[in-house]
Amino acid sequence: xxxxxxxxxxxxxxxxxxxxxxxxxxxxxxxxxxxxxxxxxxxxxxxxxxxxxxxxxxxxxxxxxxxxxxxxxxxxxxxxxxxxxxxxxxxxxxxxxxxxxxxxxxxxxxxxxxxxxxxxxxxxxxxxxxxxxxxxxxxxxxxxxxxxxxxxxxxxxxxxxxxxxxxxxxxxxxxxxxxxxxxxxxxxxxxxxxxxxxxxxxxxxxxxxxxxxxxxxxxxxxxxxxxxxxxxxxxxxxxxxxxxxxxxxxxxxxxxxxxxxxxxxxxxxxxxxxxxxxxxxxxxxxxxxxxxxxxxxxxxxxxxxxxxxxxxxxxxxxxxxxxxxxxxxxxxxxxxxxxxxxxxxxxxxxxxxxxxxxxxxxx
Amino acid sequence: xxxxxxxxxxxxxxxxxxxxxxxxxxxxxxxxxxxxxxxxxxxxxxxxxxxxxxxxxxxxxxxxxxxxxxxxxxxxxxxxxxxxxxxxxxxxxxxxxxxxxxxxxxxxxxxxxxxxxxxxxxxxxxx
Numbered sequence: 001x002x003x004x005x006x007x008x009x010x011x012x013x014x015x016x017x018x019x020x021x022x023x024x025x026x027x028x029x030x031x032x033x034x035x036x037x038x039x040x041x042x043x044x045x046x047x048x049x050x051x052x053x054x055x056x057x058x059x060x061x062x063x064x065x066x067x068x069x070x071x072x073x074x075x076x077x078x079x080x081x082x083x084x085x086x087x088x089x090x091x092x093x094x095x096x097x098x099x100x101x102x103x104x105x106x107x108x109x110x111x112x113x114x115x116x117x118x119x120x121x122x123x124x125x126x127x128x129x130x131x132x133x134x135x136x137x138x139x140x141x142x143x144x145x146x147x148x149x150x151x152x153x154x155x156x157x158x159x160x161x162x163x164x165x166x167x168x169x170x171x172x173x174x175x176x177x178x179x180x181x182x183x184x185x186x187x188x189x190x191x192x193x194x195x196x197x198x199x200x201x202x203x204x205x206x207x208x209x210x211x212x213x214x215x216x217x218x219x220x221x222x223x224x225x226x227x228x229x230x231x232x233x234x235x236x237x238x239x240x241x242x243x244x245x246x247x248x249x250x251x252x253x254x255x256x257x258x259x260x261x262x263x264x265x266x267x268x269x270x271x272x273x274x275x276x277x278x279x280x281x282x283x284x285x286x287x288x289x290x291x292x293x294x295x296x297x298x299x300x301x302x303x304x305x306x307x308x309x310x311x312x313x314x315x316x317x318x319x320x321x322x323x324x325x326x327x328x329x330x331x332x333x334x335x336x337x338x339x340x341x342x343x344x345x346x347x348x349x350x351x352x353x354x355x356x357x358x359x360x361x362x363x
Numbered sequence: 364x365x366x367x368x369x370x371x372x373x374x375x376x377x378x379x380x381x382x383x384x385x386x387x388x389x390x391x392x393x394x395x396x397x398x399x400x401x402x403x404x405x406x407x408x409x410x411x412x413x414x415x416x417x418x419x420x421x422x423x424x425x426x427x428x429x430x431x432x433x434x435x436x437x438x439x440x441x442x443x444x445x446x447x448x449x450x451x452x453x454x455x456x457x458x459x460x461x462x463x464x465x466x467x468x469x470x471x472x473x474x475x476x477x478x479x480x481x482x483x484x485x486x487x488x489x490x
Contacts, residue, residue, distance in 0.1 A: 035400055035401055036401070036427060037401055290404050291404060313426065314403040314424070345406075
């Protein structure tokens, strides 16, 4: 198993920094360099950088690219200008989720970049190819040749401009991007803070990492990437979304345009699910106690299981024990009293919103 | 390098035991706290709980994960360290100075199944 794990172009640098390395999505990735709390706080209050080279980059182009992407993507790319980015999902016909992804409208006509989760690259590529019959498109999986650094935090813009010399980064709006000869620079992220995701070939990524490190940007592992995205209410495929969960159940209906789009894979199932009414939904739960709810723990009411935790932590930014859980619809109203079973005991909790931290995106 | 303290008993699951008469004072080792990282919660048993050697009696939790605690000896819990409720980080600061529970032993002969400091160090070196 171990020997089959892929390494990103920054692997040697992680090892040299003494990172704790662990498998994630088929790659051997840094979980932490010093500790999760320090790295988490660096992103909240200054700037941190993540090696996210494991993410997948799939390019779709050709005369039918627009029609094809809108067919497989739950969000609506109609009228998308060059340099814009949209978040959404690819769905199975039954409405459950193949993957969640970003779609970049490229600067050439009929050309899109799809950024997908590392663990789903092969599945997504095969899925796209299988749906492409009758569409005149080229589907090009370039995941192996692109590295990616996520530069995140309130000081991210300063480092992008001053350290990386990307003066245009200061003018980028949220969910937009530009290209240079060697890079794709987008104002996106997975932390709830302002920041950039920068895609480039391996040699460029390595040089960029070295410059940012020398300038004082804190290297951050996937450990705090998870605590940060969780606090900001952002889903993780395999937890809040999966091939058993629809975007409606995940509370992400705004990214599945059943009203404005007449057709996309999974749409009919979502319409039917809406009409029938949801049977369960993703909610936040806050415990009064310090015990920590973790993925897989049961949510109970009067001793009967009514749901399951999908992600939970002692929130670093708020110092509260909170989780996201998928629970039966009857218990999803804000303020509903529930209990979470943690090992042998049950702890009282209250249903809350799924976002536990006020995000600080650039408008 | 994680430290150990002479004169204590050690379990394979990284608890230490200090014997005081018929009472076993139980904590986690420096190796364990180091492996867990910053601790944010200690799930402790309650006084009068019965614990059994090798069975789970609580857990320590870091940001990332929960790790079960296993009783090194059998008996009745007579005291828990309430300081850890508000300050789990004490275990990171000094794992041997901060105990988790005291157990009135039902079978002190179980101590003989535990390791001494040298044997425990040797085991950790192989992990």
